[in-house]
Amino acid sequence: MDRDDTPHRLDLKGLKCPLPALHTRRALARALPGAVLLVDCTDPMAVIDIPHLVREGGHALEAQASADGVLSFRIRKAG
Template identity: 40%
Template sequence: MGETTEIYDLRGLNCPLPVLKAKRRLADMSSGELLWLETTDPLAVIDIPAFCQEAGHRLIETTAVSGGHRFLVERGS
């Protein structure tokens, strides 16, 4: 994980909040910027990849972490 890559803490939020908040955060970023999304919602493993595909962002990595998942997303154009 790069030092400059931010971690957006979405733990404790349930569907659809992780996707809605990620969408808002990514909208303020430049194309190609990276963002880690950290979630505890079990549905995030379905919702985050689907959101990335629909919105044109690239899901680079999905990692299981204690109590949830972490997703590395590259902002699309």
């Protein structure tokens, strides 16, 4: 994943715990430092799991929102 300031979107809607966190972790591992991920999911546990994953990895959770059953996260990879 390049750091061209174009966010990479992960559409994880419909996946159940722990898959949204696992896919997000994998995408962060492949991303270059400073890259932005936009993660959309519908699993209610993601509201706990994704922020925890971000903090654990030292990344930045720049935004978090919920609308129409979709949880959205904007994550910037550390580095």
